[in-house]
Amino acid sequence: MKDFRTDGVNPADPALHPAPVRAVPAEAVGPAGGPGAQDGAARTAGARGAADGIRAGAAGGGARGSEAGGARTADAADEVDEVDVVVVGAGQAGLSAAYHLRRTGGEPGRDFVVLDRSPAPGGAWQHRWPSLTYGKVHGLHDLPGLPLGDAPADRPSSEVIGGYFARYEEEFGLRVRRPVEVLSVSEGGGGRLLVRTTAGDWSARALINATGTWERPFIPHYPGAETFRGRQVHTAGYRGPADFAGERVVVVGGGTSAVQHLLEVSEVAASTLWVTRRPPVFHEGPFDERLGREAVARVDERVRAGLPPRSVVSVTGLLMNEEVRRGRESGVLVRRPMFARLTPDGVAWKDGRTAVADTILWATGFRAALDHLAPLRLREKGGGIHVEGTRVVRDPRIHLVGYGPSASTVGANRYGRVAAREVRRLPAPGTAAA
Numbered sequence: 001m002k003d004f005r006t007d008g009v010n011p012a013d014p015a016l017h018p019a020p021v022r023a024v025p026a027e028a029v030g031p032a033g034g035p036g037a038q039d040g041a042a043r044t045a046g047a048r049g050a051a052d053g054i055r056a057g058a059a060g061g062g063a064r065g066s067e068a069g070g071a072r073t074a075d076a077a078d079e080v081d082e083v084d085v086v087v088v089g090a091g092q093a094g095l096s097a098a099y100h101l102r103r104t105g106g107e108p109g110r111d112f113v114v115l116d117r118s119p120a121p122g123g124a125w126q127h128r129w130p131s132l133t134y135g136k137v138h139g140l141h142d143l144p145g146l147p148l149g150d151a152p153a154d155r156p157s158s159e160v161i162g163g164y165f166a167r168y169e170e171e172f173g174l175r176v177r178r179p180v181e182v183l184s185v186s187e188g189g190g191g192r193l194l195v196r197t198t199a200g201d202w203s204a205r206a207l208i209n210a211t212g213t214w215e216r217p218f219i220p221h222y223p224g225a226e227t228f229r230g231r232q233v234h235t236a237g238y239r240g241p242a243d244f245a246g247e248r249v250v251v252v253g254g255g256t257s258a259v260q261h262l263l264e265v266s267e268v269a270a271s272t273l274w275v276t277r278r279p280p281v282f283h284e285g286p287f288d289e290r291l292g293r294e295a296v297a298r299v300d301e302r303v304r305a306g307l308p309p310r311s312v313v314s315v316t317g318l319l320m321n322e323e324v325r326r327g328r329e330s331g332v333l334v335r336r337p338m339f340a341r342l343t344p345d346g347v348a349w350k351d352g353r354t355a356v357a358d359t360i361l362w363a364t365g366f367r368a369a370l371d372h373l374a375p376l377r378l379r380e381k382g383g384g385i386h387v388e389g390t391r392v393v394r395d396p397r398i399h400l401v402g403y404g405p406s407a408s409t410v411g412a413n414r415y416g417r418v419a420a421r422e423v424r425r426l427p428a429p430g431t432a433a434a
Contacts, residue, residue, distance in 0.1 A: 079200035079201060080194075080200070080201045080202070080203055081113075081200065081201070081202050081203070082202070082203045082204075083110070083111060083112055083113050083202055083203075083204055084106065084111045084112055084204065084205050084206070084423075085101060085106070085111070085112040085113075085204055085205065085206050085207065085208060085423050086112070086113055086115065086193070086195050086202050086204040086206075086207045086208070087101070087112060087113070087114040087115070087207075087208045087210060088115055088182050088195075088207065088208070088209050088210060088211055088372070089115075089116060089123070089209065089210035089211040089212060089402070090114055090115075090116035090118070090121065090123060090165070090169070090174075090176045090178070090210075091123025091124055091125075091165075091210060091212050091402065091412070092123060092140075092143060092165075092402075092412040092413065092416075093210035093212070093401035093402035093411075093412035093415065093416050094114060094116070094123075094208070094210030094401070094402075094416075095114075095143055095165060095168055095169070095174065095416070096143060096144055096401070096412055096413045096415075096416025096417065097208045097210060097401055097416035097417075097419050097420050098112070098114050098172075098174045098176075098416075099143065099144050099145055099168075099172055099174070099416070100144070100416055100417045100419075100420030100421070101420045101423075101424075102172060102173075102174070103145075103420075104420060104421070104424055108173060108174050108175040109175045113175075113177060113202060114174055114175070114176045114177065115176075115177050115178075115180040115182055115195075115197060115199075116176050116177070116178040116179070116180065117178070117179055117180060117181040117182070117215075118178060118179060119178065119179050120162060120166075120178070121162055121165040121166040121168075121169055121176070122158060122161055122162030122165050122166070123161075123165065123212065123214075124212055124213075124214035125157060125158050125161040125162060125165075126158050126161075126162045127158070127214060127236070128156070128157055128158045129238050129239050129240050130156045130158070130239070130240055131156075131240045131241065131264055132156065132157050132158070132260065133153060133154050133155060133156055133157060134151050134152065134153055134154075134155050134156070134157045134160045134161075135153030135154060136157070136260065137157045140161060140164075141412075141413055142413075143164075143165075143168050143413065144413055144416075144417070145171075145172065146167070146168050146171055146172075148160075148164050151164075177199065179198075180197050180198055180199040181197060181198045182195060182196070182197050182211075182372045183196045183197055183198065183372060184196045184372050184374070184375055185207060185372055185373050185375065185376060185398075186375035186376065187375070187376075188203050188204075189203075190429050191429030192204060192205055192429055193205070193206070193207055193397055193398075195207065205397065205423075205426065205428065205429060206397045206398070206399065206423040206426050207397065207398055207399070208390075208399045208401060208416075208419045208420070208423060209370070209373065209398065209399065209400050209401070209403070210401045210402045210412075210416075211368075211369040211370065211372075211402070212368075212369060212402045213365075213366035213367060213368055213369060213402075214236065214366060214369075215366075215369040216366050216367040216368065216369045217234040217235065217236040217237075217362075217365075217366055218364055218365050218366055218367050219232070219234055219362045219364055220364060222339070222340075222341055222342055223340070223341040223342070224341040224342035224343055224348075225342050227342065227343065227344045228342040228343065228344060228346075228360065229344050229345065230345075230346075230357055230358045230359050230360065231358065231359040231360070232359070232360045232362065233359060233360070233361050233362065234361075234362045234363075234364070235253075235257045235261070235361075235362070235363045235364075235365075236366075238257075238261060238361070240264070241264040241265045241267060241268045241269075242268065244265045244268060244269045244359060244361075245268040245269065246268070246269070246270050247269050247270060247358040247359050248269070248270050248271045248272075248273075248346075248355075248356055248357050248358045248359075249265050249269045249271070249272050249273070249357065249358065249359045249360075249361055250272075250273045250275060250339075250346070250347055250355065250357045250359070250360050250361065251265070251272060251273070251274050251275070251361045251363060252275055252276070252338075252360060252361065252362050252363060252364055253276065253362065253363030253364045253365065254276035254277065254278060254280045254318075254335075255318070255363060255365060256318060256319075257363040257365075258274065258276070258363035259318060259324060259327070259333065261361055261363055262274055262327065262332055262333060263323060263324075263327050263332065263333075265361070266327075266330075266332045272332060273336060273355055273357070274332075274333065274334065274335050274336065275335070275336045275337065275338050275339055275347070276335050276336075276337075276338060277337075277338045279335060280317075280318055280335055281317040281318065282317060282318045282319075282320040282324070283316060283317040283318060283319055283320060284320050302384070302404070303384060303385075303386070303387050303403070303404035304386065304387070304388065306380030306381065306382040306383075306384050306385070306386040307380075307382040307383065307384045308367075308382070308383050308384040309368070309384060309403060309404035337349070339355075342360070345357070347360070368403055370385070370403075373398065376394075376395055376398065377394070378392055378394050378395060378398065380394075385400065385403070387400055387403065387404060389415070389418050389419075389422065390415050390418050390419040390422060391422055396426060397426065399419040399422060399423060401415045401416050401418075401419050402415075
């Protein structure tokens with residue numbers, strides 16, 4: 001895990017601390033978002049850049065992608081393969097969409113292609129920290145056509161789900177191509193889309209985007225960030241509690257990851273402090289289908305209004321279980337209000353209170369990884385992308401799964417099917433809708 005104290009990072013770099021969200025969500029690493037952030041802005045760092053904490057500097061990247069994603073060769077630049085549909089991403093949403101494309105008669109590699117920038121199956125799960133065991137995961141809904149089955153609760157979720165996704169790809173012959181990074185999606189000839197990647201170009205009638213959020217860690221800006229002498233680490237760079245042994249740790253964020261980090265880190269740290277913008281809401285009792293539908297509906301309302309989506313978890317509250325209950329009783333999960341600024345030695349509140357910290361652990365979430373769609377100018381004035389079901393209103397050739405209401409394991413399966421059905425119904429370029 002890189003340390004600001006030793007790796008030469010300049011914490012004053014504004015790329016590390018974007019401005020607060022206005023029209024477009026600010027991004028965690030790279031240039032701050034804005035109304036034109038998708039239109040030619042440099043690509044922000046992905047999960048690979050944050051794997052060892054906050055990415056060092058703003059090197060590598062632009063809308064064309066980073067060197068880590070694979071350099072674009074001269075041979076690749078000359079190739080243009082024609083397919084009906086390109087699926088970008090092979091997490092749960094992308095695999096569900098691919099399954100339904102095949103089920104409706106599409107042949108992988110001929111009629112559609114699945115491109116994934118990760119080195120192995122597993123989607124974002126392969127990047128999760130080892131101490132996040134399967135028993136701590138709030139459930140993973142089976143992909144269509146192949147149940148996950150029983151899995152050991154003490155096995156890392158990255159291994160369980162990575163293995164499941166690998167079996168799924170093989171079972172249905174989805175022929176996922178990886179590692180392939182999509183650099184841009186733009187207008188092609190004859191009403192088709194041109195998909196430029198590190199492995200060549202594709203011409204497609206439609207595109208299903210399932211890139212998720214893991215590649216876009218978000219860290220809000222607070223005054224004084226450039227003066228803090230300790231470490232700043234995002235969830236994307238969290239590798240387990242051992243890295244925080246003996247430290248005074250401030251955990252920022254009101255979601256599930258923050259709770260998980262606190263419960264683990266508090267066992268080895270000298271002290272922990274939990275701060276959030278709003279008081280956390282704990283949900284008692286089972287999270288049933290009715291509550292799930294209500295949560296999805298609230299997220300969907302924002303997306304339909306062209307606003308940046310909130311996560312489903314942000315409207316469901318935090319699940320109360322025995323471990324969480326013990327954490328509250330012990331004082332570990334006692335929340336303090338958000339600090340006003342960082343200081344060289346820690347954090348400070350408006351009323352003059354201060355807290356010393358060795359590390360700030362930002363469990364502040366992620367933003368949708370959509371920079372490659374910038375040339376299509378899909379964003380609304382409110383900063384989000386107006387989506388009906390999975391279809392982008394500004395460009396019906398583009399379907400987003402794993403975005404907004406479909407950003408959950410239940411939603412990913414359902415909306416993968418919806419997207420596959422919709423692109424099959426999309427008129428061929430140059431023809432009118434029936």
